Amino acid sequence: AQSVTQLGSHVSVSEGALVLLRCNYSSSVPPYLFWYVQYPNQGLQLLLKYTTGATLVKGINGFEAEFKKSETSFHLTKPSAHMSDAAEYFCAVKGYSTLTFGKGTMLLVSP
């Protein structure tokens, strides 16, 4: 079985502040982990993914995430938020079966 827990359905930051979106996973096999971003009324865009190798993964738009096996976490960070980062972010895990998503975190960015 596999599952994803995203802490916080909404996260608010000021423009220029650090972005931290939390994701914890559960998987019975070594997981592959993903972060997707969804803008209103649009599809899911892959931000970054972890499969094997380096545990710090860099993605698009300045985002990165670190796979921490001991903490079963894959938190998403960005050093400086931009207004255009306002969107919903989904963490997802793939174990034996298909991609399972978390409930999503809406990132709100204020000027």
Place this chain on the structure above:
Amino acid sequence: AAGVIQSPRHLIKEKRETATLKCYPIPRHDTVYWYQQGPGQDPQFLISFYEKMQSDKGSIPDRFSAQQFSDYHSELNMSSLELGDSALYFCASSETSNYGYTFGSGTRLTVV
């Protein structure tokens, strides 16, 4: 670069009608997935196909069926539509050797 193409983008149907959604995966991708995303919800896995054979099944209602054709495009057929079927339906494709799923822009189905 080629992306996953879904059609139509929007669809309005009445209760008890049928709907067919189409998905054209990225060339050389061997697996297709269908997801349903209700309003304010996370995407829920419906069904997948690997090399034109059903490979996995999620929370797909019995009223829904899907298939993948010889050209690798896939269709999701939905019958006896209910108001609760109103959602965004995403198709995604992937290569077995590359674990990233590429999603299409989705079909927004509204049942009235």
